[in-house]
Amino acid sequence: MISKAGLAVVDALSTGREATPRDLATETGYSQAHIYEVLDGLLDAGLLIERRGPNNQRQVRVAAHPVNEAYRTLHSELSHVDWATLLSPATLNVCWFLDDPRRVSEIAERLKITRQSVHKALSPLKNRAMLSSSGPKYAASNNLAPLLAFAQAIVTHEHRSRAREYAPSATVEWCDPNRALVRVQTTEDTDALLDAPDWQVTALGRFEEYGLQFFLAGEPAFWYAPDEELTPAEVVCHTLVLNSGSRRVSYAMLLIEALDINQETLTDTATWYDLESTVAAMYQVLQEGVEDSDESPVVLPSEAEFRALKEQYGVA
Structure with a gap:
């Protein structure tokens, strides 16, 4: 997370100007020694660009970066x-x-x-x-x-930087200050996150743990939430956040049925992902057998389609 001193530096440079560490120390009120530390951190994070001016003097300016924008x-x-x-x-x-x-x-x-x-x-x-x-x-x-x-950009940047320490191709699909759902593009990055502390496979790649195995077109998604249990309700929500197409909705419903996930529990979790209406529509089909309609927030399977999927995977 960007510090108050870091934000003061970004603020001072937000017009696009260049400045020296001495200039920034004078403008922000922080010591020049501390400004050097702050600049190093912002440069490492990709928020600043540095060049050398006359007499090898450091000159910095803001980079083209989502946080700065x-x-x-x-x-x-x-x-x-x-x-x-x-x-x-x-x-x-x-x-x-x-x-x-x-x-x-x-x-x-x-x-x-x-x-x-x-x-x-x-x-x-x-x-x-x-x-x-x-x-x-x-x-x-x-x-x-x-x-x-701006708060969202800061939080997303923090998680992206954390993930890319292990997996350079990682992109953040959803996050809050303490949690992140990411995708990667290469098998090398998948292997790196599988071995990294605090990262877990989630979404469709997690279904195998519950006795449901699907072909993955691409790399699995990963979840960062240190010291928290990855619950089936979270796995359902991650599946829908990553892809809300009809097949993924059907798979999410299959997991709900296989594990008998409580609707109230899933709805409470779905609140953080803006999926409450989607979850309500899914349970309506599961409990009442209502056909898909134009008013549904997602494309839902028909009763016959979902019954065939259950039979295929042995879900009672």
């Missing part, structure tokens, strides 16, 4: 706010959850921090009247879409 948009659309002072890593993490109204306890549980820590992270936004409240729930005000986009 998101910050430039935030700065241009809401230029009256001193974002470099206002935002901290903790506040950016909490911002990921503010697209919908959420309870502080819900955010705390998801981030595995205390409610007090969430309130502390929210306080800079509360003090600037940037939050809209709905009872005990908080969400970002309507005009703060650029802030949410």
